Amino acid sequence: MFSDKMPLLESDREAVTILSSFLPDKIFDSHAHLFDTALLPELCKGKPHVVKGLEGYREEMAPLLNFPRTLSLNIIPFPDGAMVDRTCGLIEKSDAFVLGELAKDEGNVCELLVHPDDTPEELEARLVSPRIRGFKCYHNIGRTRPSWNAPIGDYLPESAWQVADKKGLVITLHMVRDDALADPINLSYIEAMAKRYPNATLILAHCARAFASWTGVESAHKIAHLDNVWVDFSGVCESPAMFQFLKKLGVEKCLWGSDYPVCRSRGKAISLGRAFYWIYQNDLDNFTGKTALSHYLIGAENLLAVRQAFIMAELGEAAVEDFFYNNAMRLFRQK
Numbered sequence: 001m002f003s004d005k006m007p008l009l010e011s012d013r014e015a016v017t018i019l020s021s022f023l024p025d026k027i028f029d030s031h032a033h034l035f036d037t038a039l040l041p042e043l044c045k046g047k048p049h050v051v052k053g054l055e056g057y058r059e060e061m062a063p064l065l066n067f068p069r070t071l072s073l074n075i076i077p078f079p080d081g082a083m084v085d086r087t088c089g090l091i092e093k094s095d096a097f098v099l100g101e102l103a104k105d106e107g108n109v110c111e112l113l114v115h116p117d118d119t120p121e122e123l124e125a126r127l128v129s130p131r132i133r134g135f136k137c138y139h140n141i142g143r144t145r146p147s148w149n150a151p152i153g154d155y156l157p158e159s160a161w162q163v164a165d166k167k168g169l170v171i172t173l174h175m176v177r178d179d180a181l182a183d184p185i186n187l188s189y190i191e192a193m194a195k196r197y198p199n200a201t202l203i204l205a206h207c208a209r210a211f212a213s214w215t216g217v218e219s220a221h222k223i224a225h226l227d228n229v230w231v232d233f234s235g236v237c238e239s240p241a242m243f244q245f246l247k248k249l250g251v252e253k254c255l256w257g258s259d260y261p262v263c264r265s266r267g268k269a270i271s272l273g274r275a276f277y278w279i280y281q282n283d284l285d286n287f288t289g290k291t292a293l294s295h296y297l298i299g300a301e302n303l304l305a306v307r308q309a310f311i312m313a314e315l316g317e318a319a320v321e322d323f324f325y326n327n328a329m330r331l332f333r334q335k
């Protein structure tokens with residue numbers, strides 16, 4: 001994920017050929033993490049120092065997206081567990097890094113990381129650019145250890161909702177707990193907060209984290225009535241949950257995101273039993289030689305699944321353009 005290069009193989013080119021008639025020429029990536037591994041001490045300890053800013057992102061993503069005429073993004077800082085210690089200075093440094101990247105192109109927007117102890121005043125003081133359009137929370141910057149079972153309020157402070165509501169901002173949420181949106185604790189939190197803060201928009205990342213597709217398939221309808229709850233399709237590599245969100249929420253509340261740099265790895269997230277499994281390079285190495293499998297980048301797997309969902313939902317070119325660009329313009333450009 002944090003390697004220096006994202007190698008595009010012949011197999012990925014094969015995927016891009018399949019995608020070429022599907023991908024529009026204007027793309028807004030609503031979920032992309034630019035990164036500096038020096039700011040990720042827990043994740044990248046002992047690994048070579050790599051920085052991927054806007055130039056690196058564009059160089060790597062343009063070929064995968066069939067060289068769109070416009071490629072803009074919502075820059076989301078990469079969270080690291082060390083940031084849970086607010087005094088370590090990493091969140092401030094992460095703000096500085098993201099704002100530096102934001103300054104390079106006025107077509108882009110960004111989000112800032114939130115910590116559970118942040119006050120509304122502290123968050124507002126960090127909104128130093130009108131192109132800071134939201135907040136990113138993550139379970140590893142939260143009150144619970146281990147964090148995989150944490151309720152959302154443990155890592156998404158109410159202060160973020162208050163400021164997002166006041167300023168019309170978004171919150172990108174990658175929820176945890178095994179059953180994701182099918183978990184009643186997660187669902188009741190989302191409903192209550194979306195109603196309490198109607199001017200904030202909640203983006204449920206990864207199809208409401210439906211890597212286990214049943215969680216999205218069986219729950220999408222439960223959030224359809226909440227106008228300010230959207231989903232992004234980043235990272236997910238299977239079409240059933242995507243199809244269901246398109247159908248139940250409507251394409252107008254769905255966004256595309258790459259989850260860069262996750263999309264740079266080779267593999268696929270698959271539903272397995274009631275849970276999910278990330279197939280990575282080491283699993284693929286076991287397959288090699290046994291079958292003639294094509295190994296795609298996660299980014300290619302994601303886009304192929306998106307294409308499949310649009311085919312199943314019988315959505316045409318205009319819907320594809322809304323999904324990849326116009327919806328994001330509507331959401332991130334609003335004042």
Ligand SMILES: [Zn+2]
Binds near residue numbers: 031033259
């Ligand atoms: Zn992400």
